[in-house]
Amino acid sequence: MSPDISVVLRDDDNHGTVLKLSCRDHQSVTKKGNGARSRSRREHAYRVNRILIVSDAWFPLTNGVVTTLAQTAGWLGRFGHEVRVLGPAQFRTVSCPSYPEIRVALLPGRALAREIERFRPQALHIATEGPLGWAARRYCRRRGMRFTTSYHTQFPQYLRSRLPLPLWSSYAALRCFHAAAQHCMVSTDTVHRELWARGFRNLVRWSRGVDTQLFRPRGKDFLSLPRPIAAYVGRLAVEKNVDAFLQMPWRGSRIVIGDGPERARLQAQYPQVGFAGYRFGEDLAAHLAAADVMVFPSRTDTFGLVNLEAMACGVPVAAYPVTGPIDVIEDGVTGALDEDLGRAALRALAIEPRACRERALASGWDACTREFESHLVECLPSGTALHATPRRALGRPAQRPIAR
Secondary structure, three states: OOOEEEEEEEEOOOOOEEEEEEEEOEEEEEEOOOOOEEEEEEOEEEOOOEEEEEOOOOOOOOOHHHHHHHHHHHHHHHOOOEEEEEOHHHOOEEEEOOEEEEEEEOOOHHHHHHHHHHHOOOEEEEOOOOHHHHHHHHHHHHHOOOOEEEOOEOHHHHHHOOOOOOHHHHHHHHHHHHHOOOEEEEOOHHHHHHHHHOOOOOEEEOOOOOOOOOOOOOOHHHOOOOOOEEEEEOOOOHHHOHHHHHHOOOOOEEEEEOOOOOHHHHHHHOOOOEEEEOOOHHHHHHHHHOOOEEEEOOOOEOOOHHHHHHHHOOOOEEEOOOOOHHHHOOEOOOEEEOOOHHHHHHHHOOOOHHHHHHHHHOOOHHHHHHHHHHHOEOOOOOOHHHHHOOOOEOOOOOEEEOOO
8 A cells, every 4th residue: 555645735823835755654453363363564755855956036926936836846856856936025025126026035145044954855856046046156156056947937037128238237146156067057048058159158948837627628618708819917117018019000999907006097008908917817817818819029048937827728829939938839730920910819719729839738837847847956065975976856755664
């Protein structure tokens, strides 16, 4: 009889989100002749790897990075790991300039060090390049600990949309940040090529997935708007280029699902457009599935998780032929790519919904998490012993009997 395994996602006394694996041992008792009893006991122990993920993007934020990390942490827990995610909520924070809904950790170094030492991770992954990311990197470097990073956001393009900073300077800072890691995980081949061309050398692939049970084809009557309905789903921020969606020629209805610092301006400038605000879970999936096309106007995303979510609902995607969409959308099959966004949206209306759904079904979070897991490295201190031992990635937790 196999162990009864349960995975619990909880907050550990405000010390970070923890995924715990509990295994219940089972005993079997048999009787042998003359009433003599022998007792055989089957006990299983799981080598549970303690994995710490440090991220400046975490709940209560709503974005693709948070979704990716939450799904990954959840699946790592199912695989038998003990996972803790440290986000800004565990530290003193201030509002991010020009983006008040984002809270950033304020001088988190000492507090972060305490949390790392409390958890004693066997593997440490730094997901973002914000204050928490830099503090975790500094902690690891000073103690000779190995770690991995991931590249989720095109920060150079984001910063340039707000400040007159040259791209080369931003990329130089990011290259310095990620060069200290054993691996820097990227989501697509295009991002890999672009970063390689800018001098990044420790790159490995970590793909993205979608919850195809939540995001699935549903009734179109959920939205009672004139057809065809074009939807935008995501943050309302300058780098998302939402104006391009709202200004493109369109003969039907438009709906914006999401929120952000640009909402007040956009809602005042485009009063004929429906603004639904943030939607979550079943409500979000129902809104998305009721659309006829999902328009992704961003030119700065590394992936665009919502593209997979739309396709899982059987909704084709219209986007620019740029980094992110060109690796996710197959032009003419699951959506349309065009420098004319309105033309792309019209072409997407002719796409077969079944093809979109089939593409999404091939992108499960379990396989993506195994990919992430395979790139993790043990937090061994540097030194003679480390050089004498080949670098080992953390594998799947081994199941072995306990010696009695």
